[in-house]
Amino acid sequence: MLRIPRYLEYVFVCFGLWFFLGNPIHLITGGGAGQLVDLSEADSNFLLPGISTALHAVSCLGILLRWKMIVTRLKSSPQALLLIVFLLLVVLSSNWSVFPNISSRRSILLIGATAFSAYFSLSFSFKQQVKFLIIALCINTVVCFLFGVLLPKYGIMHDAPHTGAWRGVYTHKNKLGAQMALTTVFLLITQYTEIFRGRAKLAISGSMVLSAFLVVAATSTTGLLATATMTLTFFVCNALMLSYRSMVVAVSSITLTAGLGIFYIQTNADAFFGAFGKGTDLSGRSDIWPALFHMISQKPFLGYGYNGFWGPYGAPADIVRQIAGWPVPNAHNGFIEVLLNLGWIGGILFFSSFLITFLRSLQLIRMTKKSYAIYPAVMMVFLILSNITESNLFVGDSWILYIWASLSSIQILSKWSDDNSNETHDLVPEIPREFSKV
Template sequence: MVEYDSSLNRIIFFLIYAITLSLLVLRWKKALYVLVLSKDIFLYSLLMLAVVSIFWSFEPSTTLKNTVTLIGSSLFGLYFVSRYSLKQQFYLLAWTLGIVIVLSFIFALALPKYGIQSDLGGRPLWRGVFTHKNGLGGRMVTSSIVFFLLGYQSQRRSWLFWGGFSLSILLLLLAGSISSLFNLLIIILGFFAFQIWRWPYPVMVPTLIMMATISQSLYLWLSNNASVVFSSIGKDATLTGRTDLWPLVIDMIWKHPWVGYGYGGFWQGWDGESAYIWLNAGWTPNHPHSGYLALCLDLGLLGLGLFFLGFWRSYLQGFIFMRSSNSALDIWPLMHMTYIFLASLTESNLLESNSFVWILYVAACFSVRMRHEIKIKS
């Protein structure tokens, strides 16, 4: 396993957030307009809960450090929305993710010591510019969505966007991230399902009822044949040990159920409360492999409740946002929030500081909230 010195990363993130704050100060009227107009009280409350959790955190220094970077990430999402239109955001994301794709190929092919890892069976799996294959897999889901929407929407240079989409899928396959590939399949299907909401009501309602019936039948079949499905894709029914880990995590959640152990205060190795899990799990995880359980450990059921209230509010407004438009790009907030919902079932980066996913979630929430408020006022 390759060891990484993260001190340079911390310096880079500090500079990014310092510049972001400076830019927001220079554009304070626009930033304040977005904050006031969006009225996203649940998002604000969740961030405030993370900040004040330093008072009951089991590791206050870690909580202080993590909340600073969490607020910095959220402010970056605010700047992203206040400075750029949705179309401009997409082109910036396409450039950024295109660079990630190119660098990941370079790392894997020219620097395999850093760009490739081996699984338990010794099979080489690509991780590109990330520290783990799941990092590459998760980012390529976002990349696939961005290039798919741009390719679907654009009349010019569409071949370039479909090329980015194809390379993103290729990296997903090379990373061997089955869960990410499965999530992407659901999201792409969701893209076509979401457009049904743009149909006239007499056609939309029976179509949605039919789809709900089919989905329920498919869910029941998958529930009864889970072991067969997992074995057919080379996975075990424990989701690589996750289902054995989760009961131990839940035991610790119930020791401090309401406000948790403080943001980032639980996973402190043998010196923290995580020692119980390390001792009983037989291995040394640094997160619970579930965003929802991670949020409960950090901020308790109160934090989880605030997140879901804000999430579903923004998600429902995302449908209104989409129905009032004919652009494929306006489906992006729904697709990204769907990705977060699915990925958080097995990954822990739901409320993670310095998180690209969280930045885009904040931006998506502000976008749909602003469009909703503007529509009401008009």
């Protein structure tokens, strides 16, 4: 059987994660200057789809080479079946989509992103996965910083109302803010683990400072709130490792503090959002959401097909755009997007999988009492926060991270079993010496 050298797989995964989490191709091909990048022009560039297709193809090959092991692992993941049925529905949705060609092409991309994430999540030990992810996040942080300092035409927005806001390698400042919020908290968690040591850990600390700076430089309300909320989640997750009585006291105290903060924000909403240059209507989002739920009610069961609602002239979204009075590009909410794409049937499948993954991530922390088990729970909170006011759920990087969070429990349980039994688990891939000393 064909065997791929393990070090080539490491390089492939690190490059793939960096590419999907923050490559600058969209930004550069779109011209850079201005407030927004013309994605229609950027998408026409052959480089981005070419590299994506190559990464997807190699991932599929990697899955085929060890399909027995991967199938065995998926059997222990209750949400895996829900995800498979959901993806099948995505593929079939081109049959009832208003734009079947768009639905068909985009569903292939989603399947490819799933293949990459499944290969990444099931072919390596969990600590290896975290290493690869942290390395990719650190590289992305440095590149975003360099774009802002050395290439301000691309790395900084120039048109009102976002003049001077950093966007790094992304097309908008909000994406940079959200991504750096995730990076900051992930690197914070890494400080409490032994996954990296010595100079590597010092480099992680430096990257964390850079990512925190970029959250502020992006002037993104979502990024700032996400950083605060995920940091709070980190403390809650640590409290879950305590004895039952201590856990109740700690979680109750944190919850009470968070509740008081939310109450203060609600009672001073105008002043709070005004400090960030926002209104209580969430920049017009509260106006379009009722219209979108009305459109969902017109096709409640199967929706408008994957990516079939937002399309060219003549799309169902034109009605919403007329009501809103501006060219609404998406639902500005990832969970509403699910219902538009696949109706309540697809919504129930996805939301069930999402809920199981979230509860499982909390259960793993309580069960293993290991700091490295916190990553999936924080990732789930990030996905919730980043999809409340933006439609990021089906974007390549967010979907890859969601699949990883869904499947990571398999590896955590395997590692936890090893730590408790001091025996080598049949399903854990052979780990080279340099990766096993963590």
